[in-house]
Amino acid sequence: MRRLHPRPGSLPDAFAPRAGEGVLRRIRRALGTPVLGSPRPGEERGMALLLALVMIVMITAFVAEFNYSARTKIIGAYHARDDVRSYYLAKSGTRLYGLLLIIGAQLDGNQMAAQFLAMLPFQLDGAAMVCRSLPFLDTAMLKYLVGAGGSLDDEEQAGLSDLFSGDGPGDGDGEGSRGFIDETEGDDGGPPRRGLLDFEGDFKVECSDESARINLNGFGNKSWLSRTVDQHPIGQLLFGLMAPPEYDPIFEERLKIDRWELIGNFKDWVDPDSERSGFWGGDEDGQYSDYEPRYRAKNKAFDTVGEARLVAGVTDEVWETFGDSLTIHGGNDGKINVNSATPHMLRAVIRAVIDPAFIQPQQLDQLVQGVNMSMKNPLLGGPIKKANQFAPRVQQVFGQLNGGATLTFVPGGDRLLEGMVAVDSKRFRVSSTGYVNDSVRTIETIVRVNKSRVRYLQWKEY
DSSP states (O other): OOOSSOOTTOSOGGGOOOTTOOHHHHHHHHHTOOOOSOOOGGGOHHHHHHHHHHHHHHHHHHHHHHHHHHHHHHHHHHHHHHHHHHHHHHHHHHHHHHHHHHHHHHHTTOHHHHHHTTTTTOOOOTHHHHHHHOSEEEHHHHHHHHHHHOOOOHHHHHHHHHHHHTOOTTOTTSGGGTTOEEEEEOTTSOSEEEOSSOSSSEEEEEEEEGGGSEEGGGGGOGGGTTSOTTTSHHHHHHHHHHOSGGGHHIIIIIIOSOHHHHHHHHHHHHSSSSBOOTTSOSBGGGGGTTSSSOOOOOOSOOSSGGGGGGSTTOOHHHHHHHGGGEESOSOTTOOEETTTOOHHHHHHHHHTTBOGGGOOHHHHHHHHHHHHHHHHOGGGTOSOOSGGGHHHHHHHHHHHHTTTOOOOBOTTHHHHHHHHEESOOSEEEEEEEEEETTEEEEEEEEEEEOSSOEEEEEEEEO
């Protein structure tokens, strides 16, 4: 019988037996059909590639997250650094202008300085002259003055650099002096010298006379407590401020109250009694019974000028219209420094003591402009040097504008006007802003100045 199986060694390579391989597996391998079961060691290369790709993706994500986090922290550190720099620039501007105000106060009464300024449109009235003549100061102006005036000696540069840095005189190694170092060596080959304006960023300082605003706390002056609201100097100034006819829609259409009623509410907030001022009478706290939560009149001085917004009748519109003309730091005598007053405030002072029946609104506007120009121009009279000179100046300007006519005051208005007017100031609002890249910081202060120091009555940072 013929043998069915080929002789050993005569099978094709595909059917060649392998160690440990069965007949069925050998046939499937020869036919090219998939072989079920565990892969051989040589068939695991695809899994290694997949694992490598997964690891690369995970490492890439980790590195990207780490880079983003690190970059965010670096940018945040830069902003924090710039924020600190802008804050200290603003603080330096505040101190610098305080020094200028002290210098102005020290010049008051100096005969040599008075003779020097006699031919200039300045009145030597202390610190108010500085604030009025130099309403703003910034680094661009300082750099121009330093460049135009030539180089400063070592002592002057050291003193001004200490001033900018916020350190005390002669303390040049303090923390505040960082950022003011020049890379050039000193003349003696010593350590690097500090540049006067060699710092990153800028600052701008603005000054306004706080005594050129109406002091609401003047309602608490004990010498005026017996006066009615329409006879009170602060009440008359507020009426002069609110009297122009362009404000009629505020009181007649929206508030629906009389001007004197609103002024009486200011007085009731400060005076010690609990009765409403003016012609209305009743309990002053009753006006606040409809508020939620309910509160009462304070019966004490204002702590901040923003507290005036709690007074009955002071809406957002009223505050936006008159709020900038109010203060609590002008001095309890309530006098307005007319040399520093704006035309808007001059109008309030004059309107408080004249009879409106004898002057038209247009005439009043012309009178205010004429008085303001006469105080700014020495050829037209110059600044007022004494309070009793203001009423004659108003009469003089009115006569010049109206062919020698005489202005009619309310009874005793000239004496009342003299009691409302001041010619110097000791309190000022100084606002200093520091700029470094995108960082901006502002410091707003109310200062009281004498010949030796600056006292900060209020300090706000934002």
